[in-house]
Amino acid sequence: DGGITQSPKYLFRKEGQNVTLSCEQNLNHDAMYWYRQDPGQGLRLIYYSQIVNDFQKGDIAEGYSVSREKKESFPLTVTSAQKNPTAFYLCASIEMGRGRTEAFFGQGTRLTVV
């Protein structure tokens, strides 16, 4: 069953802690993206990666870090430097080619700082 898997679905973090959100895909897509969504708002791009061992900052990268050691995996770390981390985080892998662009999203991770 192909798709994007994000885990965990819900995550609680104490202030000052780093947490890592998992994102795995078996769609063989080169491009993977992380977005943040706040209640009633749109999707803001955090980081994206076009290929293994390479990634670029999006519009709101401060306080976040990523790695792309494998094609299938693109974990996101929310560091203690992120001042307002409570949000819904969405990972996507994107099929780009043959003139087609389509993003496939995971189910998301709801992060709450307690």
Place this chain on the structure above:
Amino acid sequence: GQQVMQIPQYQHVQEGEDFTTYCNSSTTLSNIQWYKQRPGGHPVFLIQLVKSGEVKKQKRLTFQFGEAKKNSSLHITATQTTDVGTYFCAATSSGSARQLTFGSGTQLTVLP
């Protein structure tokens, strides 16, 4: 990064009424995609538009891409309660580092 403006932010309609959401960019877009996010869910791809002036239909949904490829619209005819959700447009930047940027979304409420 690339900016895609989307209006309105919210829309409440009576079931059976029509609904339209609009996206605008200051730059020419290579293509535009539309996504739907149900409450509590994740965005799901609806369609991609590529050609200038393109119009595509999916049952009661009509998608248009402007002649200048700087704007797009999604129109739903005779809304149903199943249409409830947030509709996003999205566009990729040109060049080797492709940034997929989403509009702010239009949250549609359909009143029975």
